[in-house]
Amino acid sequence: MPNKKEKIKTVNKKKQRGPRVELPQSLRGMSDILPKDELWWKTVWHAGETVSELHNFSFIETPIVEPAALFELGVGASTDIIEKEMYTFRTKGGERVSLRPEGTAPVMRSFLEHHLGYFASPLKAYYVGPMFRYERPQAGRERQHHQWGFEIIGDSDPLYDAQVIIIALDFFKALKLKDITLKINSIGCRVCRPTYKEKLKNYYQSERAKLCRDCERRLEMNPLRLLDCKEEGCRLIRARAPIILDYLCQGCNNHLKSVLELVEDNSINYEPDPYLVRGLDYYSRTVFELVHASSGLALAGGGRYDYLSEILSGRSVPAVGVALGLERIIDTMIKSGNVPHFRTKPKIFFTAVGEQAKKASLRIMSELRSSGIVVVEALGKKSLKAQLKLADKIKAPLALIFGQREVFEKTVIVRNMESGAQETVVIDRLVEEVKKRLKS
Ligand code: HAM
Numbered sequence: 001m002p003n004k005k006e007k008i009k010t011v012n013k014k015k016q017r018g019p020r021v022e023l024p025q026s027l028r029g030m031s032d033i034l035p036k037d038e039l040w041w042k043t044v045w046h047a048g049e050t051v052s053e054l055h056n057f058s059f060i061e062t063p064i065v066e067p068a069a070l071f072e073l074g075v076g077a078s079t080d081i082i083e084k085e086m087y088t089f090r091t092k093g094g095e096r097v098s099l100r101p102e103g104t105a106p107v108m109r110s111f112l113e114h115h116l117g118y119f120a121s122p123l124k125a126y127y128v129g130p131m132f133r134y135e136r137p138q139a140g141r142e143r144q145h146h147q148w149g150f151e152i153i154g155d156s157d158p159l160y161d162a163q164v165i166i167i168a169l170d171f172f173k174a175l176k177l178k179d180i181t182l183k184i185n186s187i188g189c190r191v192c193r194p195t196y197k198e199k200l201k202n203y204y205q206s207e208r209a210k211l212c213r214d215c216e217r218r219l220e221m222n223p224l225r226l227l228d229c230k231e232e233g234c235r236l237i238r239a240r241a242p243i244i245l246d247y248l249c250q251g252c253n254n255h256l257k258s259v260l261e262l263v264e265d266n267s268i269n270y271e272p273d274p275y276l277v278r279g280l281d282y283y284s285r286t287v288f289e290l291v292h293a294s295s296g297l298a299l300a301g302g303g304r305y306d307y308l309s310e311i312l313s314g315r316s317v318p319a320v321g322v323a324l325g326l327e328r329i330i331d332t333m334i335k336s337g338n339v340p341h342f343r344t345k346p347k348i349f350f351t352a353v354g355e356q357a358k359k360a361s362l363r364i365m366s367e368l369r370s371s372g373i374v375v376v377e378a379l380g381k382k383s384l385k386a387q388l389k390l391a392d393k394i395k396a397p398l399a400l401i402f403g404q405r406e407v408f409e410k411t412v413i414v415r416n417m418e419s420g421a422q423e424t425v426v427i428d429r430l431v432e433e434v435k436k437r438l439k440s
Helices: 004-016 035-054 068-074 080-084 104-113 158-174 193-206 213-221 223-228 232-238 250-265 308-313 326-335 355-370 384-394 404-409 427-439
Strands: 065-067 088-090 096-099 123-132 144-153 180-186 270-272 286-292 298-304 319-325 348-352 375-377 398-402 411-416 422-426
Touching (some): 035 158, 035 326, 068 096, 193 223, 298 326, 348 384, 355 427, 384 398, 398 427, 411 427, 422 427
16 A cells, blocks of 8 residues: 555656657757857857957848759859758748858848948958758768858958958967968969869869769869869879869969968968869869868868859959858867856856745846846745855855845845855945945
């Protein structure tokens, strides 16, 4: 026979049990950013905001969903992103739309749609947000990742190519991230690239039998991407392939020379990489990646895209930009032993005891917060002892104690958490008194 206590337990258990449901899990390659990650993300956002402001970039935000055609035209129909990785679907209205796989084409769309060139020439804009690519999830490769991007639209001067590289490096500096190498190349222009592509195609034709499946397709669709293949066999073939630097026209040669001079003037550690072509078709002339030494992962990538505007609108507008991968950056910071250094420490722990005190406490906390004081509370905890224990744990320098008596007297007890000393202060002077104690 179960005793009375056990009976109550069984009844409660039965009450709690609802219908069996399976919790839908997050999708593969898409992660939650959890409260434990907050400081890392704040550190990165803070660095991003600071660097964007120092370089005088304006904020721009474009929608996450865009017409599929924007990316098919802009990024290029024969790239891996468009062929294999786009989240494309039809809306109820029948429009073909895509989750953005990157931010450059949307920013250029917005620039053209809103005639932003009339307001600033060149336009310097930054953005931050999630990008979606249906890739095979692995270390450093998510299906949803976040980028912080910088675009300079409306000028072809090599100075701006160097500026976007410097901005990305300033971002890393602000995060105290070291061991970053600039890999840089030129992929020419409409004048010189076709000749190089032909040479490359001829060379690879002669090696066709040894190519992997993907490269056989690339040979027809997008020969430059042959240089990007990670397969061992294809890498061996690449070692004897012609390199674009031997085929650049005078204009592209001069442009590359100027960018490299500026890079050297700014003491930037760089490696010319004749095989760097990048996975997006809109690039012309300068392409680059910022690679972390130990992981070999590109933490940022960018380049010039002088034809994108023409492809989208028929109007020619030169542009250059860079985007940083935030998950990769945070992961690298954690692995390199960096510490998150952006923190708004709670200054006040507010404790209230009794229903009346709890009700009145919201207004008092609002006043403190309006004066820029970070207040933490645990009003759900009943006893003063439990609340003060938490105050100790979060290491707030002051605790405010508000009970029935204080409600009646319109006062608050201010407790110094280090010494344990307590003083009573009238509510009307609380902000002032708290500020005074926090300063000392
Ligand atoms: P991207 O190189 O494709 O360039 O991406 C920029 C950065 O985002 C990469 O260097 C990497 O750190 C990060 N990233 C890319 N894909 C993933 C992924 N699947 N998982 C995690 N991180 C990833 C662009 O998107 C260009 N729009 C950059 C640009 C701006 N070019 C000119 N302006």
